[in-house]
Structures are given as structure tokens and as C-alpha cells.
Amino acid sequence: MSRTGNGRAVFITGAAGGIGTATTRALAERGYRVYAGVRGETPHLQEAGGVQQIRVDVTDPKSVAEAAAEVARLQDGQGLHAVVNNAGIIIQGPLELVPAEDLYRQFAINVFGPAEVTRAFAPLLRKAHGRLINISAPSAVVPLPFASPISASKAALDALSDATRVELGAQGVAVITVVPGAIDTPIFTKAEAAAESAFADADPARLAIYRSRLEAVAAAMAKMRTSKPETVADTIVKAIEATRPKTRYVANTDARAALVLSRLPVRLRDRVLTGILGLRKAEAA
Numbered sequence: 443m444s445r446t447g448n449g450r451a452v453f454i455t456g457a458a459g460g461i462g463t464a465t466t467r468a469l470a471e472r473g474y475r476v477y478a479g480v481r482g483e484t485p486h487l488q489e490a491g492g493v494q495q496i497r498v499d500v501t502d503p504k505s506v507a508e509a510a511a512e513v514a515r516l517q518d519g520q521g522l523h524a525v526v527n528n529a530g531i532i533i534q535g536p537l538e539l540v541p542a543e544d545l546y547r548q549f550a551i552n553v554f555g556p557a558e559v560t561r562a563f564a565p566l567l568r569k570a571h572g573r574l575i576n577i578s579a580p581s582a583v584v585p586l587p588f589a590s591p592i593s594a595s596k597a598a599l600d601a602l603s604d605a606t607r608v609e610l611g612a613q614g615v616a617v618i619t620v621v622p623g624a625i626d627t628p629i630f631t632k633a634e635a636a637a638e639s640a641f642a643d644a645d646p647a648r649l650a651i652y653r654s655r656l657e658a659v660a661a662a663m664a665k666m667r668t669s670k671p672e673t674v675a676d677t678i679v680k681a682i683e684a685t686r687p688k689t690r691y692v693a694n695t696d697a698r699a700a701l702v703l704s705r706l707p708v709r710l711r712d713r714v715l716t717g718i719l720g721l722r723k724a725e726a727a
Contacts, residue, residue, distance in 0.1 A: 455531030501557030510562035521569025552595035580700030623694030658720035
């Protein structure tokens with residue numbers, strides 16, 4: 443059983459592209475008033491009726507607080523039906539070669555950002571007995587080699603979700619995790635470009651140690667089947683509209699496969715991963 447927007451209001455971070463834009467449009471089409479969190483003006487969102495762009499930098503607590511105050515003003519005493527912590531980045535590469543500032547930025551956006559948004563927007567969710575939706579990833583439960591920063595950040599976000607589900611649940615606020623799989627969005631291209639830039643500044647001797655395995659992983663990832671952002675947007679809408687929402691929604695087939703893989707004994711899981719990613723052949727070579 444579900445319900446459509448009927449003018450209910452939702453705030454979503456990372457609305458400028460990918461899953462965020464697809465979700466913003468899907469909600470607006472269903473009659474929600476959408477506060478689209480963006481870092482700068484986003485022309486393609488201006489075309490959607492019922493969408494109000496809100497400037498916010500999730501890494502800046504002051505910016506998050508100002509965004510919450512602006513939404514509260516626009517809501518004029520009414521609460522929010524949902525807040526979606528969607529903003530995120532991917533930092534990848536061998537941990538030994540990941541620059542410290544990139545690792546900090548990974549957590550600033552993927553962990554500290556959602557924490558700040560939760561703190562700032564909790565009063566608006568309480569008013570409407572709304573729901574908080576955090577966008578996780580399969581790597582939260584199956585940490586990927588050469589992707590430890592994103593894996594660790596999403597595992598931390600899952601822990602925040604589990605803890606706040608009990609904390610806020612007593613106040614009538616549901617906390618929900620949505621797990622997308624591999625999605626056809628620019629975030630992966632940006633991650634690859636950022637990794638190559640970091641490798642350019644890395645110690646050549648250290649980089650040489652990892653080069654063959656990095657190439658194997660890149661080849662395996664290139665063969666991975668991706669889904670459209672709209673598949674995740676549909677899942678987020680389902681989580682927002684469900685009369686009795688589940689604590690976790692899995693959006694794609696590959697994300698479901700990751701959950702199955704996570705239940706394997708650790709050593710067996712490692713062997714399966716090395717095979718899937720082509721690492722076994724790379725090490726043999």
C-alpha cells in the first residue's frame with residue numbers, strides 16, 4: 443500500500459545529477475514539494491515544477507544549518523515528510539596510494555555530511571513524523587579491494603543509520619537505508635579520473651607494485667552491467683511512500699548479489715572476490 447505526494451515536502455542532497463536528479467524529478471511528478479540540495483544553480487532542475495533549489499555544502503556545518511533554516515522558513519511551521527542523504531563521492535585506489543586529503547574528503551561528504559544533515563533537519567522530521575533515508579552501497583557489507591575509502595565510508599554510514607533508527611524511531615521518525623548497485627552515472631567516471639590524478643603524483647615504485655592488479659580490476663569493472671539512476675529513484679520513492687517502510691531497500695540485482703556474498707565465510711568471500719575482479723590471474727601473471 444502506498445500514498446502519493448499530496449503536497450508533502452522532501453529535502454534531498456546531491457540533487458544536481460545522477461540518482462539525485464532522477465529522484466527529484468520522480469518525486470515532483472508525484473506531487474511532492476521537493477527541496478533540491480545543490481552546491482550551485484542547476485538549470486535542468488528549474489524545468490521541474492514543485493522543485494525549490496536550496497544551496498548547501500554538506501561538508502560545511504554552517505551551510506547545512508542555513509539550508510535547514512531556509513527550508514523551515516519555506517515550510518512555514520510544517521515539517522518534512524522525508525530527508526534523503528544522497529550526496530556522495532567515490533574515492534578508489536590502493537589505500538597506500540590514496541592521498542590523505544582525499545580520504546578525509548571521502549568521509550567528509552559520505553559520513554560527516556549525512557550526520558550534519560540529520561542533526562540539522564531532525565526537528566523538521568519530528569514535526570511530520572517523517573522518515574530519514576540514507577543512500578548506502580554494496581561495498582558497505584562487501585568491502586572491495588582498491589576501494590577501501592568508499593567501502594569504509596558506507597560502512598560507517600550504515601552504522602549511523604542503525605544507531606539513529608533506534609534513537610529517532612522513538613520520536614516517530616523512521617530511518618531507512620537504500621542500497622543501489624552499479625549505476626550509470628558520472629560519479630564512477632569522476633572516481634576513475636580522480637584516482638588517475640592521484641596515481642600521477644604517487645611514488646612510481648609503489649605504483650608499479652599495484653599496476654597489474656589495478657588494470658585487472660579496471661577491466662572487470664568495465665564489464666559490469668549498470669542500471670539507470672531511475673531504478674534507484676523508484677526504490678527511494680517506494681521507501682518514501684510505504685505505509686510501513688522496511689529498514690532496508692535493495693535497488694538492483696548486483697546489490698542483492700553483494701548481500702548474498704557478504705554472508706559467506708570471510709576467507710571464501712575473499713577468494714570469490716579475487717576471482718570476480720580478475721586478481722587471481724593478475725597475481726599469477
